[in-house]
Amino acid sequence: MRLPRTKLAAAARLAAGALLAAGLAGLLAAAAKSPPGPQVVLLSIEGAVSPATADYAARGIRSAAERGAALVVLRLDTPGGLDTSMRRLIKEILASPVPVATFVAPSGARAASAGTFILYASHIAAMAPATNLGAATPVPIGIAPGGQPQEPAGGKDAAKDRDKDKAKAKGRAKEEEAAPKDSMSRKTVHDAAAYIRSLAQLRGRNAEWAERAVREAVSLSAEEAKKIKVIDLVAQDVPDLLKQLHGRKVTVQGVERALETRDAALVALEPDWRSRLLAVIAEPSVALILMMIGIYGLLFEFSNPGFVLPGVVGGICLLLALYAFQLLPVNYVGLGLILLGLAFIVAEAFLPSFGVLGIGGVVALLIGSVILFDPEAAGDYRLPTAFVVAFTTLSGAAVFLIVTLALRARRRPVVSGAEEMVGSRGEVLEDFEAEGWARVHSERWRVVAPRPMRRGERVRVTGVSGLTLRVEPDEETSEGRKS
DSSP: OOHHHHHHHHHHHHHHHHHHHHHHOOOOOHHHHHHOEEEEEEEEESSSBBBBHHHHHHHHHHHHHHTTTTTEEEEEEESSSSHHHHHHHHHHHHSSSSSEEEOOOSSEEEEETEEEHHHHSSSEEOOOOOOOEEOOOOOOTOOOOOOOOOOOSSSTTTTHHHHHHHHHHHHHHHHHHHHHGGGHHHHHHHHHHHHHHHHHHHHHOOHHHHHHHTTTTTTTEHHHHHHTTSSSSSSHHHHHHHHHTTTOEEEETTTTEEEETTTEEEEEEEOOOHHHHHHHSSSSHHHHHHHHHHHHHHHHHHSSSOOOOOHHHHHHHHHHHHHHHHHTBBBBBHHHHHHHHHHHHHHHTTSSTHHHHHHHHHHHHHHHHSSSBOOOTTTOOOHHHHHHHHHHHHHHHHHHHHHHHHHHHHOOOOOSGGGGGGTOOOEEEBSSSSEEEEETEEEEEEOOSSOOOTTOOEEEEEEEEETEEEEOHHHHHHHHHHH
């Protein structure tokens, strides 16, 4: 059986159309997969280097590698931050298959402390005009950086003064070396100096100035940094930076490559909600406030079951605080002192210590707040002094209020129990010789009197014996009636 020619032609046309459609779909898919051109991923860090910013930058660098980007531009403006977060970010830069260019911008920005380390670790270091870097000395929590003010050299006795200053400096150096209290500071500074020197040697930058930035806290402007080979170039903005970087050769994981950034598409990756949430709760002050709200909320719920809301809010805040402390370099002795101080303040409201527990709690809170963060890892990330003062002042005010209310309650007359009956006044209900009935507090009581009493006579309670009241005639009421 043969098909008609018209049907064969129609089938042939359908098959040709299907093949054409499949070919077009394949071409479209290939075009979708292949990037239109080189891409440059832009990441922005403003403020302190924290776990949130390190997480944001690390995920951005990994995303750039997945996109096959030609370059990652890390726009930086920071006063410093956590040592642990800085080192995590530097590890991501060193392990990145995509070259990273750290750009201190816009004009007026700075790359101080941890920012200097990040700048030295990057494949390309660039700065905008009117920016600065340096001052990379680690600053422990609660301890001011050491150093003596230097007098300007000059005058007739300048040489003698310099000799005296040198002798004094040598003496101070010997004393500082012998003093065990500065051993942690010296260890931290030596470690940071060796770390930044290794980064400078890796990238071929000025290692001597890098070590001075750590040991002497010196700083540089953008133009000065370029002259002494601390950075690679100065650019007005990101487009100018990409224009200058085109064709520049960099070494990434041991392989030299030329950058293609002239016609690259700039893709800005903004922090998502997770990074923003981490940035808020990882602030030391916010983490401590969340912990206090959590503890007080749970205590209120346990002492007043059924309110529900304080328990729910307290539980959420306490879990967020614990998560924040897990991110931050917490000194657990300081955290224990804060918890102990809160426990003492709460106990002050229930135990008759008359301020002893409360004052001890305030002292524990103050010391715990000062040493809450590990000084070796926290760097410039610390509790502000104003916050610590306000925190302890409010706690002291709470203790003062509790003690004041306790003293007022102690002076008030008893309002319940058998002791409250003493001094109460009543009226005799019937005549009796030694024992009878009287109405006291609108209640019928059996009473005992030292002399015969008549109905309607006023009496005052002098004692309680079981369910019998000892009374005596109320002279004040009787005199008032006679007058």
